Amino acid sequence: xxxxxxxxxxxxxxxxxxxxxxxxxxxxxxxxxxxxxxxxxxxxxxxxxxxxxxxxxxxxxxxxxxxxxxxxxxxxxxxxxxxx
Numbered sequence: 001x002x003x004x005x006x007x008x009x010x011x012x013x014x015x016x017x018x019x020x021x022x023x024x025x026x027x028x029x030x031x032x033x034x035x036x037x038x039x040x041x042x043x044x045x046x047x048x049x050x051x052x053x054x055x056x057x058x059x060x061x062x063x064x065x066x067x068x069x070x071x072x073x074x075x076x077x078x079x080x081x082x083x084x
Contacts, residue, residue, distance in 0.1 A: 006054045009036035014046045016061030021068050033066055 011034070018031030020043060032049035034042035042049050 006052060007034075007036075007041075008054045008056065009034045009041060010038075010055070011035040011057045011059065012049060012053055012055030013059045013061050013066050014049065016064045016066040018043060018066045019068070031066065 012032055013035070014032040015030055016032075018026075018028040018033060020026045020028070022043075028043070028045060030046050031044065032042075032046040033040055034049050034053040034055065042053055
């Protein structure tokens, strides 16, 4: 895909370790995620996403994990300590 045919998206999160929930449960070191209008539109190696998308905002995630959202994990995860 040439630079002229790249799709502009709202956000690209790049260079993190991307943990997917696809059928293969892929973990992509040096991966990236493209997001547009609140929806994930691309997941893959950073070079592949960079070739296909241009982000209005780019978040550099080097050394970090890019994981699926965990609804209410902030409030419920610590409650494990109170079980039993």
